[in-house]
Amino acid sequence: MDAIKYYRRYEAGQTIVWAADKMDFVASVVDGVASLTQTMEDGRRQMVGLLLPSDFLGRPNRETVSYDVTAATDVTLCCFRRVPFQDLIQSNPHVSQRLLEMTLDELDAAREWMLLLGRKTAREKISSFLSIIARRDATLNNLPKRAEVTFDLPLTREAMADYLGLTLETVSRQMSALKRDGVISLKGKRHIVVPDFERLMDETGDDADGGVLT
Amino acid sequence: MDAIKYYRRYEAGQTIVWAADKMDFVASVVDGVASLTQTMEDGRRQMVGLLLPSDFLGRPNRETVSYDVTAATDVTLCCFRRVPFQDLIQSNPHVSQRLLEMTLDELDAAREWMLLLGRKTAREKISSFLSIIARRDATLNNLPKRAEVTFDLPLTREAMADYLGLTLETVSRQMSALKRDGVISLKGKRHIVVPDFERLMDETGDDADGGVLT
DNA sequence: CCTTGTAATTGATCGAGATCAATAGCTCTC
DNA sequence: GAGAGCTATTGATCTCGATCAATTACAAGG
Numbered sequence: 001m002d003a004i005k006y007y008r009r010y011e012a013g014q015t016i017v018w019a020a021d022k023m024d025f026v027a028s029v030v031d032g033v034a035s036l037t038q039t040m041e042d043g044r045r046q047m048v049g050l051l052l053p054s055d056f057l058g059r060p061n062r063e064t065v066s067y068d069v070t071a072a073t074d075v076t077l078c079c080f081r082r083v084p085f086q087d088l089i090q091s092n093p094h095v096s097q098r099l100l101e102m103t104l105d106e107l108d109a110a111r112e113w114m115l116l117l118g119r120k121t122a123r124e125k126i127s128s129f130l131s132i133i134a135r136r137d138a139t140l141n142n143l144p145k146r147a148e149v150t151f152d153l154p155l156t157r158e159a160m161a162d163y164l165g166l167t168l169e170t171v172s173r174q175m176s177a178l179k180r181d182g183v184i185s186l187k188g189k190r191h192i193v194v195p196d197f198e199r200l201m202d203e204t205g206d207d208a209d210g211g212v213l214t
Numbered sequence: 215m216d217a218i219k220y221y222r223r224y225e226a227g228q229t230i231v232w233a234a235d236k237m238d239f240v241a242s243v244v245d246g247v248a249s250l251t252q253t254m255e256d257g258r259r260q261m262v263g264l265l266l267p268s269d270f271l272g273r274p275n276r277e278t279v280s281y282d283v284t285a286a287t288d289v290t291l292c293c294f295r296r297v298p299f300q301d302l303i304q305s306n307p308h309v310s311q312r313l314l315e316m317t318l319d320e321l322d323a324a325r326e327w328m329l330l331l332g333r334k335t336a337r338e339k340i341s342s343f344l345s346i347i348a349r350r351d352a353t354l355n356n357l358p359k360r361a362e363v364t365f366d367l368p369l370t371r372e373a374m375a376d377y378l379g380l381t382l383e384t385v386s387r388q389m390s391a392l393k394r395d396g397v398i399s400l401k402g403k404r405h406i407v408v409p410d411f412e413r414l415m416d417e418t419g420d421d422a423d424g425g426v427l428t
Numbered sequence: 429c430c431t432t433g434t435a436a437t438t439g440a441t442c443g444a445g446a447t448c449a450a451t452a453g454c455t456c457t458c
Numbered sequence: 459g460a461g462a463g464c465t466a467t468t469g470a471t472c473t474c475g476a477t478c479a480a481t482t483a484c485a486a487g488g
Binding site for chain 2: 474475476477483484
């Protein structure tokens with residue numbers, strides 16, 4: 001496996017693959033954040049995937065993807081040439097089982113995202129997004145309960161709008177509203193402080209706990 | 215594989231599994247249509263999956279699902295007890311590879327769905343839904359180009375609304391508008407005639423063709 | 429035939445978020 | 459430090475789809 005891997009770096013804003021382009025590798029994100037975005041003919045855009053470190057990019061047995069892949073921050077990928085990687089899957093059942101698990105997790109995430117897009121209010125969308133980022137950051141550290149949480153937004157307001165199915169103006173307004181209400185505070189444009197994480201969770205519209213015996 | 219399979223039938227409207235319930239089987243849809251639905255505490259609902267014949271339900275190595283599964287029409291499932299099925303995956307790499315392919319297809323569908331939910335207008339949503347159903351029906355037959363297409367809606371207006379992130383009133387109004395504009399005609403409430411399928415496609419907001427050299 | 433119940437249509441009004449527009453804050457560069 | 463070029467905030471107004479409400483269309487059952 002190590003024999004066919006190599007690293008690539010992309011700068012923030014750079015396109016990693018264009019929709020319908022040939023893609024001769026699959027990869028896993030080592031560092032940074034990449035987004036998958038679909039665009040309509042008239043320019044309307046919707047983010048359909050957000051890849052954080054350890055997430056997988058690309059599809060075995062398929063040469064193209066149907067969305068643009070863009071580096072939201074500086075990104076480092078660990079790449080594998082696609083054909084050797086496919087051979088690896090054939091010979092090593094463990095790999096395809098692991099890949100299946102990861103894809104199923106991604107599908108679950110996509111389904112929560114669909115609930116967000118279809119039914120949540122703008123304020124709930126923003127809160128949900130902030131808590132997703134906060135949580136993904138927090139897993140690297142260890143999360144104390146009902147504590148202050150701090151992190152940097154990896155996305156611009158415009159990218160957040162594309163993620164949430166909103167306009168950037170609405171994103172900005174709702175961020176200001178959450179700040180005014182003391183749910184978050186901002187240091188600069190991108191650095192977020194959440195004084196009480198549970199308070200933020202209450203704003204997301206999701207069930208308080210994971211659903212185990214409500 | 216045949217040794218561990220059995221069939222189950224559900225009537226339209228019946229719940230197949232509740233969110234967070236234990237699910238001791240996985241299954242594939244033989245006949246009918248089932249929906250996966252997520253519900254918020256205050257009752258807002260969003261469909262997050264629509265299972266048509268040949269689609270797969272359930273997740274190996276996980277006892278629960280996080281959404282309700284409901285029979286939209288009468289449904290026949292071909293079930294496999296979960297634990298033997300997991301053993302099958304372990305021993306037969308072909309199965310997990312096939313399952314990976316199916317899951318990746320479902321993820322692609324989920325991503326198009328996200329574009330629909332986040333960025334399309336009500337009219338585009340309805341048109342997209344109708345063309346999805348028409349196409350899934352048409353694969354069973356053989357599809358001539360720019361021809362009349364005919365099919366039955368497997369969903370109520372309310373279920374369509376849950377699919378599309380709309381209210382049932384808006385669904386009804388847009389159906390009437392498409393009828394008024396001659397894009398579709400209705401025989402009864404559920405039977406749809408599309409006189410010109412390309413005309414319907416133009417209403418979806420999607421690119422005219424699959425994206426091969428636009 | 430008349431009731432009862434569910435699915436669907438249609439109308440009137442309202443409001444959340446989009447759109448249009450101006451301004452502010454930053455970082456770079458010259 | 460003035461100007462260009464971003465990103466972000468804030469204001470004013472408009473619109474699409476939601477909400478509230480009444481009516482219609484059936485199908486089932488007494």
